[in-house]
Amino acid sequence: MENTLGDFLRSRRARIQPEEVGLPAHGRRRVQGLRREEVAQLAGVSVDYYVRLEQGRGGSASDAVLDSVARVLRLDEAEAAHLRSLNRPPRAAAGRARGDRRLRPGTRLLLDLMTGVPAFVLGRRMDVLAWNALGDAVNGFSERAGARPGTPPNQARDGFLDPAARTFYRQWGAVAAETVAYLRRDAGLHPDDPALAALVGELSLRSEEFRRLWADHLVREKTGGVKLLHHPLVGELDFGYETLTINGSPDQVLVVYTAPPGSPTAQKLALLASWTAVPDAVPDAVPDAVPDAVPETVPDAVPGPAAEASDPS
DSSP: OOOHHHHHHHHHHTTOOGGGGTOOOOSOOSSSSOOHHHHHHHHTSOHHHHHHHHTTOSOSOOHHHHHHHHHHTTOOHHHHHHHHHHHSOOOOOTTHHHHTTOOOHHHHHHHHHOOSSOEEEEOGGGBEEEEOHHHHHHHOHHHHHHHSTTSOOBHHHHHHHOTTHHHHBTTHHHHHHHHHHHHHHHHHHOTTOHHHHHHHHHHHHHOHHHHHHHHTTOOOOOOEEEEEEEETTTEEEEEEEEEEEOTTOTTOEEEEEEOOTTSHHHHHHHHHHHHHHSTTOOOSOOTTOOGGGSOSOOOSOOOSOOEEOOOOO
16 A cells, blocks of 8 residues: 655655754664654654654644654655645545636636737646647647647646657756656645546656656645747747636646747747737748747737637536
8 A cells, every 4th residue: 555655754854864963873874864763853753653654654643743844854835735735635625626627717818818928727637728829839739639639738748758848848857857746746635536646657657757756756836937948930938937826726827938028039929929810820940040030010919719628527
């Protein structure tokens, strides 16, 4: 039987050397990092209790105990929240498993109105639920959705199993680690999700890199950062991105790519916008695309509603 809580705690204490927390490191150690009894001592709990906690037999620990363990293991905010989720698995709300792909009309309208930036809605398991025209022009969501009818594009599946992803993401290794860490967080919040278990199983069987990263038990919350891409038509794109929570839809986030006005990326984005505004205007390729290729005027808006991934339900 899988003991995810124990695996997570063991992976975290393996990162910390005794001298980092003021303990002597005498003799040869059989384990990497801190021993169980050392974690218990530093956290102020009995060795027996910590052993039972790590073995998944400790029941629901108090906030004080979990906070002490998190302090000793130097967990960040996302990791500490993950520890609580593993120790006290949240109860799935009725209908959440089937309803997490539904977008509120206001969210769809917001995507329609965001004509100047690439944007998309990310749901559970890193499913891409909807996108606007520029989000599609940059990421190719429509094409990816067409490759698996009835199933939304999935950032994790495509990132690890589509060979083109390693060229598209100029920092593929960092993107891969971030993707797995985000899935780990999702697994902690939804431990009984069969669709997530199936996705993790598929990726573990088909991707050695995914198996290795999954075993590291990294946990991150998707917030913001930098996304460096190589687009097949316009070349290199350097985006910042922000992840915004959607009130009333706790399992969905709005991801927005940004570029400073006047930057090469902003000008290439304007070029993509002009092509998406005119049917059949996209060329087969634009070798060595440069800012000079951007027309003097670009339509103020990209017409057409935001696309939404089909939901088999």
